[in-house]
Amino acid sequence: METDRSKLGSFLFNRSVQGVFYQLITLGLVALGIYYIVTNTARNMLERGLASGFHFLGVESQFDIGMTLIEYSPTSTYFDSFIVGLLNTLLVAGIGILFATIIGFTVGIMRLSSNWLIAKIAEAYVEILRNIPLLLQIFFWYFAVLRALPKPKQSLELYDSFFLNNRGLFIPDTVFGEGSSIIFYLLWLTIIISIGIFIWAKRRQNRTGERFPAFYVSTALILGTFFISLAATGFPVSFEYPELKGFNFKGGVKLIPELVALTFALAMYTASFIAEVVRGGIMAVSKGQTEAAKSVGLKQNLILRLIIIPQALRVIVPPLTNQYLNLTKNSSLAAAIAYPDLVLVFAGTALMQTGQAIEIIGMVMGVYLFLSLFTSLIMNLFNRFMKVDGER
Amino acid sequence: MSAANKEMGPPVIELGAMGWLRKNLFSNWYNSLLTIFGLYLLYNLIPPLVNWIFLDANFVGSTRDDCTNEGACWIFIQQNIKLIFYGLYPTEELWRINFVYLILLISGVYLLIPNLKHKGWVGAFLLIIFPIICVIMLSGGLGLEAVETRLWGGLFLTLVIAGVGIVLSLPIGVMLALGRRSKLPVVSILCTIFIEIWRGVPLITVLFMASNMFPLFMPEGVNFDKLIRALIGVMFFSAAYLAEVVRGGLQAMPKGQYEASQAVGLTYWRMMALVILPQSLKMVIPAIIGSFIAIFKDTTLVLVIGLFDFLGIIQFVGTNPDWLGFSHEGYVFAAAVFWVFCYAMSWYSQRLEKKLDTGR
Numbered sequence: 001m002e003t004d005r006s007k008l009g010s011f012l013f014n015r016s017v018q019g020v021f022y023q024l025i026t027l028g029l030v031a032l033g034i035y036y037i038v039t040n041t042a043r044n045m046l047e048r049g050l051a052s053g054f055h056f057l058g059v060e061s062q063f064d065i066g067m068t069l070i071e072y073s074p075t076s077t078y079f080d081s082f083i084v085g086l087l088n089t090l091l092v093a094g095i096g097i098l099f100a101t102i103i104g105f106t107v108g109i110m111r112l113s114s115n116w117l118i119a120k121i122a123e124a125y126v127e128i129l130r131n132i133p134l135l136l137q138i139f140f141w142y143f144a145v146l147r148a149l150p151k152p153k154q155s156l157e158l159y160d161s162f163f164l165n166n167r168g169l170f171i172p173d174t175v176f177g178e179g180s181s182i183i184f185y186l187l188w189l190t191i192i193i194s195i196g197i198f199i200w201a202k203r204r205q206n207r208t209g210e211r212f213p214a215f216y217v218s219t220a221l222i223l224g225t226f227f228i229s230l231a232a233t234g235f236p237v238s239f240e241y242p243e244l245k246g247f248n249f250k251g252g253v254k255l256i257p258e259l260v261a262l263t264f265a266l267a268m269y270t271a272s273f274i275a276e277v278v279r280g281g282i283m284a285v286s287k288g289q290t291e292a293a294k295s296v297g298l299k300q301n302l303i304l305r306l307i308i309i310p311q312a313l314r315v316i317v318p319p320l321t322n323q324y325l326n327l328t329k330n331s332s333l334a335a336a337i338a339y340p341d342l343v344l345v346f347a348g349t350a351l352m353q354t355g356q357a358i359e360i361i362g363m364v365m366g367v368y369l370f371l372s373l374f375t376s377l378i379m380n381l382f383n384r385f386m387k388v389d390g391e392r
Numbered sequence: 393m394s395a396a397n398k399e400m401g402p403p404v405i406e407l408g409a410m411g412w413l414r415k416n417l418f419s420n421w422y423n424s425l426l427t428i429f430g431l432y433l434l435y436n437l438i439p440p441l442v443n444w445i446f447l448d449a450n451f452v453g454s455t456r457d458d459c460t461n462e463g464a465c466w467i468f469i470q471q472n473i474k475l476i477f478y479g480l481y482p483t484e485e486l487w488r489i490n491f492v493y494l495i496l497l498i499s500g501v502y503l504l505i506p507n508l509k510h511k512g513w514v515g516a517f518l519l520i521i522f523p524i525i526c527v528i529m530l531s532g533g534l535g536l537e538a539v540e541t542r543l544w545g546g547l548f549l550t551l552v553i554a555g556v557g558i559v560l561s562l563p564i565g566v567m568l569a570l571g572r573r574s575k576l577p578v579v580s581i582l583c584t585i586f587i588e589i590w591r592g593v594p595l596i597t598v599l600f601m602a603s604n605m606f607p608l609f610m611p612e613g614v615n616f617d618k619l620i621r622a623l624i625g626v627m628f629f630s631a632a633y634l635a636e637v638v639r640g641g642l643q644a645m646p647k648g649q650y651e652a653s654q655a656v657g658l659t660y661w662r663m664m665a666l667v668i669l670p671q672s673l674k675m676v677i678p679a680i681i682g683s684f685i686a687i688f689k690d691t692t693l694v695l696v697i698g699l700f701d702f703l704g705i706i707q708f709v710g711t712n713p714d715w716l717g718f719s720h721e722g723y724v725f726a727a728a729v730f731w732v733f734c735y736a737m738s739w740y741s742q743r744l745e746k747k748l749d750t751g752r
Contacts, residue, residue, distance in 0.1 A: 023578040030582060037609045044608045115423045116416035117430040131734035132727045133689040136703055140723045143710075329594040336696055347600050357604040365593045365601070372592035 041358065048355070056354045057082070063349055065340045067256050078350050085345035086367060092262055092341065093328040099267035100327060101320075104274025111279050122275065129272040135333055137269055142261035142337045152249055163242055169255040170242035180237055183229045190225045194218030258339035262331065270327045277323060281316035282308065318379055325375050329368060342367060445724070456715060468718040469725050472709045476725075479545020479700055485537065488529045489548055495522065523559070541619040545700035547729065553619075553691045553701065557626040558684050564627065565634025566673075570664060572635065573642055583635075590632035595690050598625045603697040622694050630687045637679045641672035674748060681741035685734050702726060 057079040064074050069087045072080055110122035155165035163170040201212035242249040285308050293303040334341035351360045417427045448463025459465035499514050532538030571583030602625035645668055653663040695704035706722040
């Protein structure tokens with residue numbers, strides 16, 4: 001009897017037995033929760049007369065979208081509206097990332113300037129912008145700045161080719177004439193050759209220690225071929241300038257005010273975070289590195305290019321991609337100023353019309369989740385690639 | 393160096409105001425150029441802003457006709473101040489909100505003053521009794537008239553959402569972080585999936601989900617208030633971010649701490665509660681406050697599901713026909729208030745970081 005009890009005791013207090021027990025309980029609770037939600041949802045949907053499934057994607061959407069990158073009309077399907085929204089999201093994220101990077105790096109480097117005034121201006125920029133909610137900034141640029149701009153007749157203009165008014169930003173369009181395709185093929189070819197030059201130069205440097213000016217050679221190659229081919233084909237590329245016709249502009253590319261405001265706000269806001277990332281990255285390179293480089297006689301620009309930037313980039317890139325991801329996710333605030341992005345078009349209008357809440361929100365969340373997981377996958381690969389041997 | 397060969401001039405002044413100017417603003421030609429450019433920028437930005445906000449602005453009056461339109465019309469804010477701060481909360485019940493603010497203020501100040509006794513009790517009061525007081529005072533009960541949450545709004549609603557989000561998400565975040573680090577595979581996988589899903593999607597989709605999908609999940613007859621649905625969304629969202637912050641702290645703990653506590657025979661929960669969490673949470677306090685700032689800024693998003701928070705109400709009063717065309721004033725005011733809150737939090741966290749750092 002005594003031994004039986006102690007056997008039972010040692011069984012009950014065994015770590016791994018307890019582990020299995022706890023896990024079973026957790027699993028059971030989660031399964032119960034999911035079962036509860038699923039049965040409730042099924043009954044609720046039955047009551048509201050909603051059919052589950054993705055059949056609605058093939059149905060005519062019957063609504064129009066203010067800005068589309070692909071052909072779209074009210075007779076297009078809900079799936080088309082999904083693609084339109086997705087492309088609009090990617091467009092605003094792409095432009096936003098480009099400008100956020102430029103502003104962010106500039107401000108980040110300014111903060112490290114030895115010039116007191118410049119450093120303070122950069123610090124003020126960061127401290128002001130990152131402590132004000134993004135949505136407020138978007139509202140400000142959209143309602144207080146862009147909507148308050150003059151009418152097309154009194155547009156703000158730059159070089160007679162860029163016009164800014166309350167209908168949006170009008171920029172020249174590039175028109176590719178006949179024979180311009182060959183220029184593009186040549187451009188791609190020279191880019192590929194340049195990559196080859198870089199790889200070859202790196203190998204040769206590793207082998208012999210001799211440096212090859214790969215950057216200058218490939219730049220000259222790409223630009224040279226580009227302009228020579230342009231001249232040879234008789235400049236088939238031209239610009240179409242926007243012109244004031246009646247009450248609005250015709251020609252050129254029209255960027256709707258929602259897009260301009262959203263891009264502006266996203267870029268300025270994210271730049272304040274990128275600036276901090278850049279500053280942190282450069283400061284993370286220890287001073288000894290610069291001093292060592294100086295003592296072996298490297299010139300200032302070479303120290304920057306060969307010693308500081310490569311090491312700073314290893315620190316900067318992971319949080320930088322995180323900021324890019326944040327910017328992409330934040331672009332969903334578009335819904336608040338009616339820029340037709342994925343959330344507004346699909347999780348807004350399409351959801352309202354079809355009532356397929358679960359499928360639609362699932363798809364929208366899926367897109368963002370995919371982007372996040374994909375980015376972190378790339379980042380993990382990057383980290384593995386950039387790891388210095390012998391480092392933890 | 394070639395300078396040694398030349399005849400040397402007198403040494404450059406390095407002390408005093410001139411020396412400081414020379415060293416920090418005019419050390420070489422491009423620095424001088426940058427300084428002039430910076431001064432030009434400030435000259436174009438600061439005086440017009442100061443004129444607009446203070447010098448040319450109108451502060452006294454009661455209608456838009458009292459504004460001269462040369463500078464900001466702060467009368468707009470002043471006339472709508474009740475809406476902006478309290479939303480549509482009934483005027484005769486406003487003392488209830490102010491009473492809650494007062495309790496919060498007194499206990500907050502008490503906690504911030506160094507070297508006072510019984511801080512633990514005050515903290516416990518804030519965490520356990522104060523929320524109950526809040527619920528009764530704000531939404532009604534015990535003889536107080538009920539105030540529906542659709543009347544809540546303005547800065548008050550922002551503080552409620554941010555406060556509840558912050559207070560509830562921290563314990564959930566800690567549990568999720570512990571779960572993700574757990575040796576039990578099922579627990580760890582479930583927590584990881586949960587955290588990554590919330591972190592991978594924008595808050596706006598979470599709020600859409602809260603307002604459109606939650607009603608479908610609930611059994612018949614159960615109908616959550618819109619505010620509560622939004623609160624649940626914000627809470628889980630920020631809990632996932634906090635979980636990652638806390639996990640960072642857990643990972644930074646030296647392994648010896650775990651081994652030592654196991655060696656003295658502490659169970660898992662005692663080890664976590666008495667040894668690991670107090671130390672690792674202390675390590676990540678700045679990052680936690682950073683997340684709080686993010687939550688506070690993110691509360692503005694609730695306006696997309698139709699709640700009138702601080703920004704939402706400012707947007708709303710701007711559409712009042714009596715006050716059209718004063719959106720600049722509204723946005724500047726909102727920005728200033730948000731900025732003060734966020735900057736205060738980040739300033740406090742920096743101070744705390746310095747204070748905690750000295751021990752190490």
